């Protein structure tokens with residue numbers, strides 16, 4: 421019997437669904453609150469009752485990443501791996517991986533000081549979208565359309581002055597998204613796309629700041645499937661949420677769109693999508709974990 | 716059980732377990748279930764959203 425451990429720091433519907441499905445497929449499942457973990461260099465996987473495989477589901481990225489490092493050093497397989505988690509956790513690293521993997525992604529500029537960020541705008545012009553390299557749910561993702569906005573944002577960053585405030589991630593804006601601001605979220609498990617949904621904007625720039633309406637299922641086209649698998653390969657595989665946008669720039673208003681990947685998520689949320697998806701998402705995830713377990 | 720913040724009655728589902736978050740409908744405070752002993756539920760202040768929180 422495979423024993424599976426789910427590491428969490430906030431027990432959400434997702435973690436409970438994973439636990440239930442793991443029990444159903446016959447795993448021996450334990451739940452481990454990362455906030456209660458105390459370890460040292462001598463700690464073994466058995467001490468923590470990690471079992472044969474771990475699903476890392478922390479909502480705090482750095483907490484999850486460090487716990488993952490510890491678990492890997494105890495030689496227990498963890499999904500996602502440290503390498504994948506660290507690539508997805510920082511948008512700049514993720515974008516570089518996508519590019520290197522040949523995955524179509526918006527053109528993105530990186531700068532490491534306020535001066536260089538300002539120069540980037542002088543050279544590329546407005547608008548560009550700025551994104552914090554760490555963080556999620558669309559927080560701090562702001563289109564910069566003029567000098568005043570730029571100055572305001574640079575000033576705020578100088579004041580907060582966190583280590584990541586010196587990393588400037590400035591991306592071309594996909595302006596023509598077909599009239600309708602929506603993202604496509606594809607969940608991949610071991611490189612295979614298993615479910616997809618549209619995420620629609622509540623009126624603003626960001627499609628992930630949701631209206632609170634029902635999730636809208638999306639048929640996975642061959643183009644989406646191929647792109648999602650390629651994005652998964654580019655960051656190193658595992659269980660992922662691949663976010664795409666439709667870019668209509670070459671097609672005008674009537675023409676075709678092309679898909680671009682702007683984000684790969686490491687601890688994907690799926691409770692909304694699970695309600696409408698044809699496939700049982702948490703089941704696919706724990707089955708993958710079971711195959712991945714140490715024998 | 717009552718909300719430590721505003722004293723409103725908290726509705727805690729019977730099947731809720733350690734680690735789950737309970738919100739007070741009156742004042743909006745979030746609590747995490749720290750432990751359960753039969754019908755006795757221990758609460759602690761839930762963590763607030765961090766910069767590195769997300770997917």
Ligand SMILES: Nc1ncnc2c1ncn2[C@@H]1O[C@H](COP(=O)(O)OP(=O)(O)OP(=O)(O)O)[C@@H](O)[C@H]1O
Pocket residue numbers: 526549551555556557558559561591592593594595601602603625626627628629663682683685769770
């Ligand atoms: N280059 C872009 N052009 C146009 N719109 C964009 C661009 N990048 C992001 N957006 C919009 O802004 C939203 C937030 O961006 P992004 O997904 O990168 O942020 P996030 O914080 O990582 O969100 P999440 O964690 O939910 O994926 C996206 O859902 C998308 O609709």
Ligand SMILES: [Zn+2]
Pocket residue numbers: 718719720721722723739740741742743744
């Ligand atoms: Zn209250």
